[in-house]
Amino acid sequence: MPFILTLYVLFSTTLIYAEPLTFSAAVDRALSGSPQLKMSSASVQEKSGELLQSQMYPNPSITWSVENIYGNKNWNKWDAAEQRYEIAQPIETGGKRCYRTNAASFNYQAQQYDLEAGTLVVLNQLARAFAGAGAAQESLLIAEDLL
Numbered sequence: 837m838p839f840i841l842t843l844y845v846l847f848s849t850t851l852i853y854a855e856p857l858t859f860s861a862a863v864d865r866a867l868s869g870s871p872q873l874k875m876s877s878a879s880v881q882e883k884s885g886e887l888l889q890s891q892m893y894p895n896p897s898i899t900w901s902v903e904n905i906y907g908n909k910n911w912n913k914w915d916a917a918e919q920r921y922e923i924a925q926p927i928e929t930g931g932k933r934c935y936r937t938n939a940a941s942f943n944y945q946a947q948q949y950d951l952e953a954g955t956l957v958v959l960n961q962l963a964r965a966f967a968g969a970g971a972a973q974e975s976l977l978i979a980e981d982l983l
Contacts, residue, residue: 859966863959867955867958867959870954870958872954872958873951873954873955873958876947876950876951876954877951879947879950879951880944880947880948880951882947883940883943883947883948884944886943887940887943887944889940890933890936890937891933891937891940894926894928896923896924896925896926897923898923898924899921899922900919900920900921901922902917902918902919902920903918903920904916904917904918
């Protein structure tokens with residue numbers, strides 16, 4: 837199915853524009869128009885962002901809590917409430933940030949290799965389709981000469 841789809845993409849545009857499609861132009865179109873490569877490229881950007889985020893320190897947190905808002909017999913309503921403000925900053929120990937950064941780096945590299953592998957798959961399919969189309973054109977020319 838991908839072979840037929842590649843042939844359709846390559847040669848439907850050739851029929852529309854009525855100009856010969858060179859291999860380099862076909863490579864440009866295949867690489868720029870492949871949805872799998874676009875998704876893989878977006879995943880590489882996502883992993884790059886995760887790598888950047890993993891290198892940062894954790895954010896501090898600020899909380900506000902209220903207790904005893906209904907009070908008791910002598911104290912009632914909001915005047916009897918006890919309010920508390922807290923600020924917390926997580927401190928990472930044991931090399932957690934280093935491990936997190938290494939894991940994110942490995943994920944980023946793996947996604948880059950996945951993009952390269954996907955590019956090679958698309959180029960392989962393109963080369964096969966282009967060679968098949970060239971053979972079909974040559975067969976057509978031979979059949980026309982024989983006719």
